[in-house]
Amino acid sequence: xxxxxxxxWKMFKGxxxxxxxxxxxxxxxxxxxxxxxxxxxxxxxxxxxxxxxAQNVHWAAEGAFTGEISAQMLVELGVQGALVGHSERxxxxxxxxxxxxxxxEAALAAGLGVIACVGELEGEREAGETExxxxxxxxxxxxxDRLVIAxxxxxxxxxxxxxxxxxxxxxxxxxxxxxxxxxxxxxSVKPENAADLLAQPDIDGALVGGASLDPASFSSLCRIAASxx
Ligand code: PGA
Numbered sequence: 001x002x003x004x005x006x007x008x009w010k011m012f013k014g015x016x017x018x019x020x021x022x023x024x025x026x027x028x029x030x031x032x033x034x035x036x037x038x039x040x041x042x043x044x045x046x047x048x049x050x051x052x053x054a055q056n057v058h059w060a061a062e063g064a065f066t067g068e069i070s071a072q073m074l075v076e077l078g079v080q081g082a083l084v085g086h087s088e089r090x091x092x093x094x095x096x097x098x099x100x101x102x103x104x105e106a107a108l109a110a111g112l113g114v115i116a117c118v119g120e121l122e123g124e125r126e127a128g129e130t131e132x133x134x135x136x137x138x139x140x141x142x143x144x145d146r147l148v149i150a151x152x153x154x155x156x157x158x159x160x161x162x163x164x165x166x167x168x169x170x171x172x173x174x175x176x177x178x179x180x181x182x183x184x185x186x187x188s189v190k191p192e193n194a195a196d197l198l199a200q201p202d203i204d205g206a207l208v209g210g211a212s213l214d215p216a217s218f219s220s221l222c223r224i225a226a227s228x229x
Contacts, residue, residue, distance in 0.1 A: 001204060001229070002030065002229045003031055003032070003198055003204060003205040003226070003228060004031075004032040004033075004148065004182060005031055005205050005206055005218075005225050006033075006115055006150070006184060006205070006206070006207045006208065006212075007033075007034070008036045008055065008086070008207055008208065008209050008212060009035070009038060009055075009209075009212060009213060010038075010088070010209060012038070012213055013038065013213070014038070014040060014041060015040065015041050015043075015044045017041075018045055019044060021213075021215050022045070022048045024215035025215040026215075026222075027050070027222040027226075028222065028223055028226045029226065030227075030229050031222045031225045031229060033050045033051070033222055034050065034051050034052070034053050034080075034081070034113075034115070035048075035052055035053070036054065036055050036083055036115075037052065037055075039055075042054060042077055043077055046077060046079060051080040051081065051113070052078075052079050053079065053080060053081040053113065053115065054069065054074050054079055054081075054082040055082070055083050055086065056083065056084065056086075056089060056103070057070070057071050057082035057103050058070050058071075058103065058106070059099070059103050059106040060106070061106075070110075071106050071107045071109070071112055074107075075110050075111060075112065079112070080112065080113055081107065081112045081113030081114055081115065081146070082103070082107050082112055082113075083114075083115045083116075083207075084103040084104045084107065084115070084116050084117070085097075085103070085104075085118065085137070086117045086152075087117060087119055087152055087157060091154075097136060097137055100116060100137075100140065100141070101140040101141060101142070104116050104141055105142055108142060108144050108147060112146070113146045113147070114144075114146060115149075115150050115184070115207065116141050116148070116149050116150070117150045117152050117186070117207070118137040118138055118150070118151060118152070119134075119137075119152040119153045119157075119186075119187075120133040120134065120153055120154065121133075121154045125153065125155065130171065131174055134151075134171065134174060134178075135178060138178045139178060141179060143179060143180065143181070147181060148181055148182045148184060148204075149175055149179060149181055149182070149184070150183070150184040150185070150186045150207040151168065151184070151185055151186065152185075152187050152207060153168075153171070153187050155187075156186075156188050157187045157209065158188070159187075160188050161187075162188045162193050162197070163185070163187060165197050165199070165203075166200075168185050168197055168200060168203060169200040169201070169202055172185065172200065172202035172203055172204075173202045176202055182204040183202060183203070183204055184203075184204060184205045184206050185203050185206050186209070188210070189206045189207075189208045189211060190210075190217065191217055191220045191221055194221050194224045195224050195228065199228055205225060206221070206225070208221060
């Protein structure tokens with residue numbers, strides 16, 4: 001199956017840096033690519049050849065929700081989907097399983113694609129609660145052919161600590177037993193560790209943070225994914 005490589009830029013790259021990235025970024029055939037820039041750079045990014053996703057989306061079509069953006073607004077801009085439930089949203093902005101479900105459903109209803117993020121905290125893994133946490137986070141998500149799940153163990157995000165391929169494979173197989181969809185791995189994915197992760201049977205691609213900011217390293221990740229598709 002074709003691997004999917006999604007770059008989550010987080011709060012990096014305004015429009016000027018977005019142009020510079022797309023000038024230098026190249027992806028071969030044989031890999032699906034999605035880029036998730038910050039809201040202010042979406043309009044410039046949608047002119048490029050790859051599908052563009054927002055990093056969040058509200059559940060209401062419009063209303064008194066200062067600072068939020070609706071799925072309809074994203075559609076109007078030509079954006080093709082949205083991340084929901086990233087662990088940084090859960091950790092710093094009060095995102096819950098219920099608000100993640102609402103955001104995912106609104107995005108799907110508007111015709112957008114969704115990458116829904118799940119993953120356990122370090123303490124939860126140490127306490128043997130990984131499967132219970134994943135079950136709770138995954139079971140609220142709608143089953144839909146435009147919804148993809150990203151498994152991102154929180155202890156591996158931006159820390160340089162990658163899950164071992166075996167440990168990631170085990171979590172992916174568990175998620176797929178609950179929800180029949182593509183499952184991406186996320187957490188310190190870089191050109192040096194990507195091949196071993198992407199070679200696992202249930203790892204269908206990656207959600208890449210830090211290593212997606214540099215066009216050379218994200219191009220290299222896309223080549224690795226294409227060679228394993
Ligand atoms: P990272 O981030 O690749 O920088 O660890 C992944 C993510 O948060 O999506």
